[in-house]
Amino acid sequence: MNNPKTILITGASGxxxxxxxxxxxxxxxxxxxxxxxxxxxxxxxxxFATASLDTVDLEQLMEGCTLDAICHLAGGASVSASVKDPFGDFSSLLPGTARLATYLKKSQAQARFFLFSSAAVYGNPESLPITEDTPIKPISPYGIHKAIAESLLCNYARIFDLNITIFRIFSVYGPELRKQLIWDVSQRALSAEEEGVKSITLFGTGAESRDFMYVKDVCQAVLTVISKPVSSKIQIYNLGSGVESSIAEVAELLVNNLGVDIKIQFDGIVPKGDPANWRADISKLLNLGFTPRYNLNEGLHQVATWAKAIH
Incomplete structure (x- = not known):
């Protein structure tokens, strides 16, 4: 890259x-x-500013810098936490999003705004695969607030002439993620093996499905989009693998990669706000020249190696 592009990343330590x-x-x-x-x-x-988006001095942080892009990752990252504290989830995302957009309008109008949204905006879709044109019907406060952030930025793009790209991320996973299904299964399975316990029980039926995308593939997809010329003021991309995997399949595959003899059981109780089935249509991403490099087994092998090392 002859002239390095400059990116501001919020939620940068997540x-x-x-x-x-x-x-x-x-x-x-x-x-x-x-x-x-x-x-x-x-x-x-x-x-780097160790501060909240409500208090950070953006002008001072970016002094003398011409910004090419903002990657806005800050905000809540848990459906269950949003159900317990909807206002907290709202407050962690919406005010900061508006403040960043206002900063661009005032001081960095040339920069592109990349919102890291979520497939949670789709809720329970009526058909699969999910395209970017699938109606938005969120079923959790987390999904609702992501949808509001999308709407806010699309309207700001219209009235302030901003360039907005929305990434609707499906189920990202990888080493260093210390929450959600894959982390939970890995730690519980390793502990069960040490304690001589032969099974662990997970929420749901096991038939629920997700579209899992390895974290390095997510990053490469993002950088691919950033590197392409702007084709329209508002762009939306699904970030997924395009492959649907059941929760039971993922858990079993992870246990096999961990090398432990643990049986996976399910309690039949689906947590509030969780959708039933997801599979992304990633045609728009593929048309840019991006191709996922990691299949599910390869990605889970990377996670299993890391999980065993830190357990």
């Missing part, structure tokens, strides 16, 4: 923000960051 920062630097980007937590690799960053 799971995906950390991975994206590494992959962006490898690809030749210059990165700035905002998060309440300090970054794991401070040497990667041109500048």
């Amino acid at each position: 799971f995906l923000g950390t991975w994206l920062s590494r992959e962006a630097v490898k690809a030749g980007f210059k990165i700035y960051g905002i998060d309440l937590r300090t970054p794991l690799q401070p040497q990667l960053w041109e500048n």
Whole structure:
């Protein structure tokens, strides 16, 4: 990259923000960051604000810098937490989103705004695969707030002449993610093996399905889109693998990669806000030249290796 592009990443110390920062630097980007937590690799960053989006001095953080893109990852990242505290989830996303867009309008109008939204905006779709044109019908506060953020930015793009790209991310996973299904199964299965317990019980029926995308593939998809010319003021991309996998299948495959003899059982209780089945149509992403590199077994092998090392 002859003229390195400059990216501001919010939620920069989270799971995906950390991975994206590494992959962006490898690809030749210059990165700035905002998060309440300090970054794991401070040497990667041109500048970093350990602050909230409500309080950070954006002008000072980006002083003298011409920004090419904002990757907005800050906000809640849990459906269950949003059900327990809807207003907290709302507050973690919407005010900061509006503040960033206002900053672009005022000081960095040339920059593109990339919102890291979620497939949760689709809720329970009537048919699969899910395209970017599938109606938005969220069934959790988390999905509702992502949908509101999308609407806010699309309207800001219209009245303030901003360039907005929305990533609807399906089920991202990988090493260092210390929450959600794959983390839970790995830790419980390893503990059960140590304790001589022969089975673990998970929520749901096991027939629920998701579209799992390995974190490195997510990052490469994002960087692919960032590197392409703007084709319209508002763009929407599904970020998934295009492959539907049942929860039972994922759990069994993970246990096999962990090398433990543990049986997976299900309690039949589906948590509130969880959709039944997901599979993404990723045609728009593939048309840009992106191809996922990791299949589910390869990705879970990477997670299993990491999980055993830290357990």
